Amino acid sequence: MxxxxxxxxxxxxxxxxxxxxxxxxxxxxxxxxxxxxxxxxxxxxxxxxxxxxxxxxxxxxxxxxxxxxxxxxxxxxxxxxxxxxxxxxxxxxxxxxxxxxxxxxxxxxxxxDATAAALAEKWLGAAQDAEHFVFITVSTGIGAGIYTHGKLLTGATGNAGDVGHFVIDASGDQCVCGQHGCWEYLASGTAIARQASALLGREVSSKEAFDLAAAGDVPMKDLIDGIFRYIGIGCVTLINTFDPEMLVIGGGVSQVGAPLFDAVKDYVSQYALNPSGRTTAIVPAALQQDAGLIGAAALVHMPY
CATH class of the missing domain: 3.30.420.40 (ATPase, nucleotide binding domain)
Known part of the structure:
Protein backbone atom coordinates (compact mmCIF):
# COMPACT_ATOMS: atom_id res chain seq x y z
CA MET A 1 0.00 0.00 0.00
CA ASP A 113 -8.31 23.73 -4.48
CA ALA A 114 -11.26 23.45 -6.90
CA THR A 115 -9.01 21.72 -9.44
CA ALA A 116 -7.94 19.25 -6.76
CA ALA A 117 -11.57 18.65 -5.77
CA ALA A 118 -12.43 17.90 -9.41
CA LEU A 119 -9.71 15.23 -9.44
CA ALA A 120 -11.19 13.79 -6.23
CA GLU A 121 -14.61 13.50 -7.89
CA LYS A 122 -12.97 11.71 -10.82
CA TRP A 123 -11.08 9.36 -8.52
CA LEU A 124 -13.77 8.42 -6.01
CA GLY A 125 -16.82 10.57 -6.55
CA ALA A 126 -19.62 11.41 -8.94
CA ALA A 127 -17.49 11.66 -12.09
CA GLN A 128 -15.68 8.32 -12.04
CA ASP A 129 -17.05 7.33 -15.44
CA ALA A 130 -16.79 10.77 -17.08
CA GLU A 131 -14.00 11.88 -19.39
CA HIS A 132 -15.39 15.41 -19.86
CA PHE A 133 -16.85 17.16 -16.82
CA VAL A 134 -16.72 20.37 -14.84
CA PHE A 135 -16.78 20.37 -11.05
CA ILE A 136 -18.32 23.55 -9.63
CA THR A 137 -18.14 24.55 -6.00
CA VAL A 138 -20.74 27.08 -4.83
CA SER A 139 -19.81 28.06 -1.31
CA THR A 140 -18.21 31.19 0.17
CA GLY A 141 -17.17 31.86 -3.42
CA ILE A 142 -17.58 30.04 -6.72
CA GLY A 143 -14.83 28.08 -8.43
CA ALA A 144 -14.44 25.17 -10.81
CA GLY A 145 -12.17 22.33 -11.78
CA ILE A 146 -12.21 21.29 -15.43
CA TYR A 147 -11.54 17.73 -16.57
CA THR A 148 -11.57 17.13 -20.31
CA HIS A 149 -10.19 14.54 -22.73
CA GLY A 150 -9.22 12.41 -19.76
CA LYS A 151 -7.11 14.97 -17.90
CA LEU A 152 -7.30 18.11 -15.80
CA LEU A 153 -7.24 21.43 -17.61
CA THR A 154 -5.16 23.63 -15.34
CA GLY A 155 -4.00 26.48 -17.58
CA ALA A 156 -0.61 28.14 -17.86
CA THR A 157 -0.29 28.90 -14.14
CA GLY A 158 -2.89 26.61 -12.55
CA ASN A 159 -5.74 29.12 -12.47
CA ALA A 160 -8.06 27.66 -15.11
CA GLY A 161 -11.55 27.38 -13.63
CA ASP A 162 -11.72 30.73 -11.83
CA VAL A 163 -15.28 30.91 -13.09
CA GLY A 164 -16.59 32.90 -10.12
CA HIS A 165 -15.44 35.96 -12.02
CA PHE A 166 -17.48 35.38 -15.14
CA VAL A 167 -19.50 38.56 -15.50
CA ILE A 168 -23.15 37.52 -15.34
CA ASP A 169 -24.72 40.98 -15.02
CA ALA A 170 -22.48 43.93 -15.89
CA SER A 171 -25.02 46.32 -14.36
CA GLY A 172 -24.51 44.67 -10.96
CA ASP A 173 -22.46 45.97 -8.05
CA GLN A 174 -18.69 45.77 -7.85
CA CYS A 175 -17.03 42.48 -6.95
CA VAL A 176 -13.79 42.25 -4.95
CA CYS A 177 -11.97 41.64 -8.24
CA GLY A 178 -13.00 45.09 -9.52
CA GLN A 179 -15.48 43.97 -12.15
CA HIS A 180 -19.22 44.41 -11.79
CA GLY A 181 -21.77 41.62 -11.58
CA CYS A 182 -19.48 38.60 -11.24
CA TRP A 183 -21.08 35.16 -10.85
CA GLU A 184 -19.55 34.82 -7.37
CA TYR A 185 -20.79 38.24 -6.30
CA LEU A 186 -24.33 37.38 -7.38
CA ALA A 187 -24.80 33.68 -6.55
CA SER A 188 -22.32 32.40 -3.94
CA GLY A 189 -23.27 31.57 -0.36
CA THR A 190 -21.78 34.90 0.65
CA ALA A 191 -23.95 36.65 -1.94
CA ILE A 192 -27.10 34.92 -0.71
CA ALA A 193 -26.42 35.94 2.89
CA ARG A 194 -25.63 39.52 1.87
CA GLN A 195 -28.77 39.95 -0.23
CA ALA A 196 -31.04 38.23 2.30
CA SER A 197 -29.66 40.39 5.11
CA ALA A 198 -30.33 43.55 3.10
CA LEU A 199 -33.87 42.34 2.37
CA LEU A 200 -34.72 41.64 6.02
CA GLY A 201 -32.66 44.38 7.65
CA ARG A 202 -30.79 41.95 9.92
CA GLU A 203 -28.01 39.39 9.73
CA VAL A 204 -29.19 36.34 7.79
CA SER A 205 -27.21 33.22 6.87
CA SER A 206 -27.61 31.55 3.50
CA LYS A 207 -29.15 28.52 5.26
CA GLU A 208 -31.77 30.70 6.92
CA ALA A 209 -32.52 32.32 3.57
CA PHE A 210 -33.15 28.88 2.04
CA ASP A 211 -35.28 27.84 5.02
CA LEU A 212 -37.42 30.98 4.79
CA ALA A 213 -37.92 30.49 1.06
CA ALA A 214 -38.93 26.85 1.60
CA ALA A 215 -41.40 27.95 4.30
CA GLY A 216 -43.19 30.21 1.83
CA ASP A 217 -41.69 33.64 2.50
CA VAL A 218 -42.49 35.25 -0.85
CA PRO A 219 -39.75 37.94 -1.02
CA MET A 220 -37.16 35.37 0.07
CA LYS A 221 -38.44 32.83 -2.44
CA ASP A 222 -38.12 35.45 -5.19
CA LEU A 223 -34.54 36.11 -4.08
CA ILE A 224 -33.62 32.41 -4.05
CA ASP A 225 -35.29 31.83 -7.42
CA GLY A 226 -33.11 34.63 -8.79
CA ILE A 227 -30.02 33.02 -7.28
CA PHE A 228 -30.87 29.69 -8.91
CA ARG A 229 -31.31 31.49 -12.24
CA TYR A 230 -27.85 33.04 -11.89
CA ILE A 231 -26.37 29.61 -11.14
CA GLY A 232 -28.14 28.30 -14.23
CA ILE A 233 -26.68 31.10 -16.35
CA GLY A 234 -23.17 30.20 -15.22
CA CYS A 235 -23.78 26.52 -15.90
CA VAL A 236 -25.00 27.26 -19.43
CA THR A 237 -21.86 29.31 -20.03
CA LEU A 238 -19.70 26.37 -18.92
CA ILE A 239 -21.66 23.92 -21.08
CA ASN A 240 -21.37 26.20 -24.12
CA THR A 241 -17.64 26.65 -23.49
CA PHE A 242 -16.46 23.13 -22.65
CA ASP A 243 -19.17 20.80 -24.01
CA PRO A 244 -18.97 18.52 -20.94
CA GLU A 245 -20.95 15.34 -20.50
CA MET A 246 -21.52 16.22 -16.85
CA LEU A 247 -21.56 19.09 -14.37
CA VAL A 248 -20.83 18.14 -10.75
CA ILE A 249 -21.97 20.74 -8.23
CA GLY A 250 -20.59 20.81 -4.69
CA GLY A 251 -20.00 23.31 -1.93
CA GLY A 252 -22.27 24.46 0.87
CA VAL A 253 -24.97 25.94 -1.35
CA SER A 254 -25.41 22.60 -3.15
CA GLN A 255 -26.66 21.14 0.14
CA VAL A 256 -30.07 22.74 -0.48
CA GLY A 257 -30.54 19.78 -2.83
CA ALA A 258 -33.43 19.27 -5.22
CA PRO A 259 -34.68 22.89 -5.42
CA LEU A 260 -31.27 23.98 -6.75
CA PHE A 261 -30.67 21.03 -9.06
CA ASP A 262 -34.21 21.07 -10.47
CA ALA A 263 -33.99 24.81 -11.20
CA VAL A 264 -30.56 24.55 -12.84
CA LYS A 265 -31.56 21.55 -14.96
CA ASP A 266 -34.67 23.42 -16.10
CA TYR A 267 -32.64 26.49 -17.07
CA VAL A 268 -30.02 24.43 -18.90
CA SER A 269 -32.72 22.48 -20.75
CA GLN A 270 -33.99 25.76 -22.20
CA TYR A 271 -30.86 27.76 -22.89
CA ALA A 272 -27.80 25.59 -23.60
CA LEU A 273 -26.96 26.28 -27.24
CA ASN A 274 -26.31 22.74 -28.45
CA PRO A 275 -29.41 20.51 -28.18
CA SER A 276 -27.23 17.79 -26.65
CA GLY A 277 -25.98 20.32 -24.10
CA ARG A 278 -29.54 20.78 -22.87
CA THR A 279 -29.48 17.24 -21.51
CA THR A 280 -26.09 17.52 -19.80
CA ALA A 281 -26.08 15.48 -16.59
CA ILE A 282 -26.09 17.84 -13.59
CA VAL A 283 -25.36 15.94 -10.39
CA PRO A 284 -24.38 16.64 -6.78
CA ALA A 285 -20.80 16.09 -5.71
CA ALA A 286 -20.32 12.77 -3.94
CA LEU A 287 -17.43 14.01 -1.79
CA GLN A 288 -18.34 16.91 0.45
CA GLN A 289 -16.57 17.46 3.75
CA ASP A 290 -13.32 15.71 2.81
CA ALA A 291 -13.23 16.60 -0.91
CA GLY A 292 -10.35 19.03 -0.42
CA LEU A 293 -8.22 16.51 1.46
CA ILE A 294 -8.93 13.67 -0.95
CA GLY A 295 -8.33 15.99 -3.90
CA ALA A 296 -4.98 17.13 -2.53
CA ALA A 297 -3.91 13.50 -2.08
CA ALA A 298 -5.25 12.65 -5.55
CA LEU A 299 -2.66 15.05 -6.97
CA VAL A 300 -0.09 12.50 -5.79
CA HIS A 301 -1.97 9.25 -6.33
CA MET A 302 -3.50 9.96 -9.77
CA PRO A 303 -1.89 11.00 -13.06
CA TYR A 304 -3.36 14.31 -14.19
Whole structure:
Protein backbone atom coordinates (compact mmCIF):
# COMPACT_ATOMS: atom_id res chain seq x y z
CA MET A 1 0.00 0.00 0.00
CA UNK A 2 1.25 3.49 -0.83
CA UNK A 3 0.44 6.70 1.00
CA UNK A 4 0.20 10.42 0.36
CA UNK A 5 -0.33 13.44 2.53
CA UNK A 6 -3.09 15.83 1.49
CA UNK A 7 -3.05 19.44 2.65
CA UNK A 8 -6.11 21.60 1.97
CA UNK A 9 -5.40 25.25 2.79
CA UNK A 10 -8.40 27.49 3.44
CA UNK A 11 -8.89 31.02 4.66
CA UNK A 12 -9.92 29.93 8.17
CA UNK A 13 -8.59 26.39 8.54
CA UNK A 14 -6.05 24.03 7.00
CA UNK A 15 -6.97 20.35 6.81
CA UNK A 16 -4.25 17.69 6.74
CA UNK A 17 -4.75 14.01 6.06
CA UNK A 18 -2.95 10.75 5.37
CA UNK A 19 -4.63 8.99 2.44
CA UNK A 20 -3.79 5.59 1.00
CA UNK A 21 -3.81 4.59 -2.67
CA UNK A 22 -7.43 3.43 -2.52
CA UNK A 23 -8.56 6.85 -1.26
CA UNK A 24 -9.11 5.87 2.37
CA UNK A 25 -8.34 8.64 4.86
CA UNK A 26 -6.28 6.85 7.52
CA UNK A 27 -5.98 9.89 9.76
CA UNK A 28 -6.69 13.60 9.57
CA UNK A 29 -6.37 16.77 11.58
CA UNK A 30 -6.89 20.49 11.08
CA UNK A 31 -5.25 23.72 12.14
CA UNK A 32 -6.59 27.26 12.22
CA UNK A 33 -5.09 29.18 9.30
CA UNK A 34 -3.50 31.87 11.46
CA UNK A 35 -3.15 35.05 9.37
CA UNK A 36 -1.57 36.90 12.30
CA UNK A 37 1.73 35.05 11.88
CA UNK A 38 4.14 34.88 8.96
CA UNK A 39 3.26 32.26 6.33
CA UNK A 40 6.55 30.44 6.96
CA UNK A 41 5.53 30.01 10.61
CA UNK A 42 2.17 28.60 9.52
CA UNK A 43 4.00 26.16 7.25
CA UNK A 44 6.12 25.13 10.23
CA UNK A 45 2.92 24.24 12.09
CA UNK A 46 1.59 22.34 9.10
CA UNK A 47 4.82 20.35 8.78
CA UNK A 48 4.77 19.48 12.48
CA UNK A 49 1.17 18.29 12.15
CA UNK A 50 2.08 16.13 9.15
CA UNK A 51 4.95 14.52 11.02
CA UNK A 52 2.80 13.90 14.09
CA UNK A 53 0.12 12.32 11.89
CA UNK A 54 2.40 9.88 10.10
CA UNK A 55 4.27 9.00 13.28
CA UNK A 56 1.00 8.14 15.02
CA UNK A 57 0.18 5.79 12.12
CA UNK A 58 3.56 4.10 12.32
CA UNK A 59 4.55 5.35 8.88
CA UNK A 60 7.96 6.69 7.90
CA UNK A 61 8.42 9.69 5.64
CA UNK A 62 10.15 7.34 3.20
CA UNK A 63 6.85 5.41 2.90
CA UNK A 64 5.13 8.45 1.39
CA UNK A 65 4.76 8.94 -2.36
CA UNK A 66 4.52 12.68 -1.86
CA UNK A 67 2.52 15.62 -0.56
CA UNK A 68 -0.39 17.16 -2.42
CA UNK A 69 -1.50 20.70 -1.64
CA UNK A 70 -4.72 22.41 -2.66
CA UNK A 71 -5.01 26.15 -2.04
CA UNK A 72 -7.22 29.04 -3.12
CA UNK A 73 -6.14 31.06 -6.13
CA UNK A 74 -4.83 33.04 -7.74
CA UNK A 75 -1.71 30.92 -7.39
CA UNK A 76 1.07 29.71 -9.64
CA UNK A 77 1.30 25.94 -9.68
CA UNK A 78 4.40 26.07 -11.86
CA UNK A 79 6.48 28.19 -9.47
CA UNK A 80 4.80 26.98 -6.28
CA UNK A 81 3.65 30.43 -5.23
CA UNK A 82 0.48 31.56 -3.53
CA UNK A 83 -0.12 34.69 -5.62
CA UNK A 84 -3.10 36.78 -4.53
CA UNK A 85 -6.05 34.95 -2.93
CA UNK A 86 -8.50 37.46 -1.39
CA UNK A 87 -8.99 35.33 1.73
CA UNK A 88 -5.24 34.95 2.41
CA UNK A 89 -4.04 38.56 2.19
CA UNK A 90 -0.91 38.00 4.30
CA UNK A 91 0.18 35.14 2.02
CA UNK A 92 0.38 37.09 -1.24
CA UNK A 93 3.48 36.27 -3.32
CA UNK A 94 4.47 33.53 -0.89
CA UNK A 95 6.66 30.60 -2.10
CA UNK A 96 4.58 27.88 -0.45
CA UNK A 97 6.22 24.86 -2.06
CA UNK A 98 9.75 26.04 -1.29
CA UNK A 99 8.67 26.70 2.30
CA UNK A 100 7.36 23.14 2.61
CA UNK A 101 10.60 21.81 1.14
CA UNK A 102 12.43 23.12 4.21
CA UNK A 103 10.77 20.24 6.06
CA UNK A 104 10.37 17.39 3.54
CA UNK A 105 12.43 15.68 0.89
CA UNK A 106 9.39 14.51 -1.01
CA UNK A 107 7.68 15.35 -4.31
CA UNK A 108 5.15 18.14 -3.72
CA UNK A 109 2.18 18.65 -6.05
CA UNK A 110 0.36 21.98 -5.86
CA UNK A 111 -2.90 23.04 -7.52
CA UNK A 112 -5.95 25.23 -7.07
CA ASP A 113 -8.31 23.73 -4.48
CA ALA A 114 -11.26 23.45 -6.90
CA THR A 115 -9.01 21.72 -9.44
CA ALA A 116 -7.94 19.25 -6.76
CA ALA A 117 -11.57 18.65 -5.77
CA ALA A 118 -12.43 17.90 -9.41
CA LEU A 119 -9.71 15.23 -9.44
CA ALA A 120 -11.19 13.79 -6.23
CA GLU A 121 -14.61 13.50 -7.89
CA LYS A 122 -12.97 11.71 -10.82
CA TRP A 123 -11.08 9.36 -8.52
CA LEU A 124 -13.77 8.42 -6.01
CA GLY A 125 -16.82 10.57 -6.55
CA ALA A 126 -19.62 11.41 -8.94
CA ALA A 127 -17.49 11.66 -12.09
CA GLN A 128 -15.68 8.32 -12.04
CA ASP A 129 -17.05 7.33 -15.44
CA ALA A 130 -16.79 10.77 -17.08
CA GLU A 131 -14.00 11.88 -19.39
CA HIS A 132 -15.39 15.41 -19.86
CA PHE A 133 -16.85 17.16 -16.82
CA VAL A 134 -16.72 20.37 -14.84
CA PHE A 135 -16.78 20.37 -11.05
CA ILE A 136 -18.32 23.55 -9.63
CA THR A 137 -18.14 24.55 -6.00
CA VAL A 138 -20.74 27.08 -4.83
CA SER A 139 -19.81 28.06 -1.31
CA THR A 140 -18.21 31.19 0.17
CA GLY A 141 -17.17 31.86 -3.42
CA ILE A 142 -17.58 30.04 -6.72
CA GLY A 143 -14.83 28.08 -8.43
CA ALA A 144 -14.44 25.17 -10.81
CA GLY A 145 -12.17 22.33 -11.78
CA ILE A 146 -12.21 21.29 -15.43
CA TYR A 147 -11.54 17.73 -16.57
CA THR A 148 -11.57 17.13 -20.31
CA HIS A 149 -10.19 14.54 -22.73
CA GLY A 150 -9.22 12.41 -19.76
CA LYS A 151 -7.11 14.97 -17.90
CA LEU A 152 -7.30 18.11 -15.80
CA LEU A 153 -7.24 21.43 -17.61
CA THR A 154 -5.16 23.63 -15.34
CA GLY A 155 -4.00 26.48 -17.58
CA ALA A 156 -0.61 28.14 -17.86
CA THR A 157 -0.29 28.90 -14.14
CA GLY A 158 -2.89 26.61 -12.55
CA ASN A 159 -5.74 29.12 -12.47
CA ALA A 160 -8.06 27.66 -15.11
CA GLY A 161 -11.55 27.38 -13.63
CA ASP A 162 -11.72 30.73 -11.83
CA VAL A 163 -15.28 30.91 -13.09
CA GLY A 164 -16.59 32.90 -10.12
CA HIS A 165 -15.44 35.96 -12.02
CA PHE A 166 -17.48 35.38 -15.14
CA VAL A 167 -19.50 38.56 -15.50
CA ILE A 168 -23.15 37.52 -15.34
CA ASP A 169 -24.72 40.98 -15.02
CA ALA A 170 -22.48 43.93 -15.89
CA SER A 171 -25.02 46.32 -14.36
CA GLY A 172 -24.51 44.67 -10.96
CA ASP A 173 -22.46 45.97 -8.05
CA GLN A 174 -18.69 45.77 -7.85
CA CYS A 175 -17.03 42.48 -6.95
CA VAL A 176 -13.79 42.25 -4.95
CA CYS A 177 -11.97 41.64 -8.24
CA GLY A 178 -13.00 45.09 -9.52
CA GLN A 179 -15.48 43.97 -12.15
CA HIS A 180 -19.22 44.41 -11.79
CA GLY A 181 -21.77 41.62 -11.58
CA CYS A 182 -19.48 38.60 -11.24
CA TRP A 183 -21.08 35.16 -10.85
CA GLU A 184 -19.55 34.82 -7.37
CA TYR A 185 -20.79 38.24 -6.30
CA LEU A 186 -24.33 37.38 -7.38
CA ALA A 187 -24.80 33.68 -6.55
CA SER A 188 -22.32 32.40 -3.94
CA GLY A 189 -23.27 31.57 -0.36
CA THR A 190 -21.78 34.90 0.65
CA ALA A 191 -23.95 36.65 -1.94
CA ILE A 192 -27.10 34.92 -0.71
CA ALA A 193 -26.42 35.94 2.89
CA ARG A 194 -25.63 39.52 1.87
CA GLN A 195 -28.77 39.95 -0.23
CA ALA A 196 -31.04 38.23 2.30
CA SER A 197 -29.66 40.39 5.11
CA ALA A 198 -30.33 43.55 3.10
CA LEU A 199 -33.87 42.34 2.37
CA LEU A 200 -34.72 41.64 6.02
CA GLY A 201 -32.66 44.38 7.65
CA ARG A 202 -30.79 41.95 9.92
CA GLU A 203 -28.01 39.39 9.73
CA VAL A 204 -29.19 36.34 7.79
CA SER A 205 -27.21 33.22 6.87
CA SER A 206 -27.61 31.55 3.50
CA LYS A 207 -29.15 28.52 5.26
CA GLU A 208 -31.77 30.70 6.92
CA ALA A 209 -32.52 32.32 3.57
CA PHE A 210 -33.15 28.88 2.04
CA ASP A 211 -35.28 27.84 5.02
CA LEU A 212 -37.42 30.98 4.79
CA ALA A 213 -37.92 30.49 1.06
CA ALA A 214 -38.93 26.85 1.60
CA ALA A 215 -41.40 27.95 4.30
CA GLY A 216 -43.19 30.21 1.83
CA ASP A 217 -41.69 33.64 2.50
CA VAL A 218 -42.49 35.25 -0.85
CA PRO A 219 -39.75 37.94 -1.02
CA MET A 220 -37.16 35.37 0.07
CA LYS A 221 -38.44 32.83 -2.44
CA ASP A 222 -38.12 35.45 -5.19
CA LEU A 223 -34.54 36.11 -4.08
CA ILE A 224 -33.62 32.41 -4.05
CA ASP A 225 -35.29 31.83 -7.42
CA GLY A 226 -33.11 34.63 -8.79
CA ILE A 227 -30.02 33.02 -7.28
CA PHE A 228 -30.87 29.69 -8.91
CA ARG A 229 -31.31 31.49 -12.24
CA TYR A 230 -27.85 33.04 -11.89
CA ILE A 231 -26.37 29.61 -11.14
CA GLY A 232 -28.14 28.30 -14.23
CA ILE A 233 -26.68 31.10 -16.35
CA GLY A 234 -23.17 30.20 -15.22
CA CYS A 235 -23.78 26.52 -15.90
CA VAL A 236 -25.00 27.26 -19.43
CA THR A 237 -21.86 29.31 -20.03
CA LEU A 238 -19.70 26.37 -18.92
CA ILE A 239 -21.66 23.92 -21.08
CA ASN A 240 -21.37 26.20 -24.12
CA THR A 241 -17.64 26.65 -23.49
CA PHE A 242 -16.46 23.13 -22.65
CA ASP A 243 -19.17 20.80 -24.01
CA PRO A 244 -18.97 18.52 -20.94
CA GLU A 245 -20.95 15.34 -20.50
CA MET A 246 -21.52 16.22 -16.85
CA LEU A 247 -21.56 19.09 -14.37
CA VAL A 248 -20.83 18.14 -10.75
CA ILE A 249 -21.97 20.74 -8.23
CA GLY A 250 -20.59 20.81 -4.69
CA GLY A 251 -20.00 23.31 -1.93
CA GLY A 252 -22.27 24.46 0.87
CA VAL A 253 -24.97 25.94 -1.35
CA SER A 254 -25.41 22.60 -3.15
CA GLN A 255 -26.66 21.14 0.14
CA VAL A 256 -30.07 22.74 -0.48
CA GLY A 257 -30.54 19.78 -2.83
CA ALA A 258 -33.43 19.27 -5.22
CA PRO A 259 -34.68 22.89 -5.42
CA LEU A 260 -31.27 23.98 -6.75
CA PHE A 261 -30.67 21.03 -9.06
CA ASP A 262 -34.21 21.07 -10.47
CA ALA A 263 -33.99 24.81 -11.20
CA VAL A 264 -30.56 24.55 -12.84
CA LYS A 265 -31.56 21.55 -14.96
CA ASP A 266 -34.67 23.42 -16.10
CA TYR A 267 -32.64 26.49 -17.07
CA VAL A 268 -30.02 24.43 -18.90
CA SER A 269 -32.72 22.48 -20.75
CA GLN A 270 -33.99 25.76 -22.20
CA TYR A 271 -30.86 27.76 -22.89
CA ALA A 272 -27.80 25.59 -23.60
CA LEU A 273 -26.96 26.28 -27.24
CA ASN A 274 -26.31 22.74 -28.45
CA PRO A 275 -29.41 20.51 -28.18
CA SER A 276 -27.23 17.79 -26.65
CA GLY A 277 -25.98 20.32 -24.10
CA ARG A 278 -29.54 20.78 -22.87
CA THR A 279 -29.48 17.24 -21.51
CA THR A 280 -26.09 17.52 -19.80
CA ALA A 281 -26.08 15.48 -16.59
CA ILE A 282 -26.09 17.84 -13.59
CA VAL A 283 -25.36 15.94 -10.39
CA PRO A 284 -24.38 16.64 -6.78
CA ALA A 285 -20.80 16.09 -5.71
CA ALA A 286 -20.32 12.77 -3.94
CA LEU A 287 -17.43 14.01 -1.79
CA GLN A 288 -18.34 16.91 0.45
CA GLN A 289 -16.57 17.46 3.75
CA ASP A 290 -13.32 15.71 2.81
CA ALA A 291 -13.23 16.60 -0.91
CA GLY A 292 -10.35 19.03 -0.42
CA LEU A 293 -8.22 16.51 1.46
CA ILE A 294 -8.93 13.67 -0.95
CA GLY A 295 -8.33 15.99 -3.90
CA ALA A 296 -4.98 17.13 -2.53
CA ALA A 297 -3.91 13.50 -2.08
CA ALA A 298 -5.25 12.65 -5.55
CA LEU A 299 -2.66 15.05 -6.97
CA VAL A 300 -0.09 12.50 -5.79
CA HIS A 301 -1.97 9.25 -6.33
CA MET A 302 -3.50 9.96 -9.77
CA PRO A 303 -1.89 11.00 -13.06
CA TYR A 304 -3.36 14.31 -14.19
Missing amino acids: SYAVGIDIGGTKTAIGLIDSSGVILAKTSLPTDLSIKPDEMVDRMAEAVKDLITAQGIQESDLLGIGVGAPGPLNSKTGYIVKPPNLPTWWDFPLVDSLRRHFELPISFEN
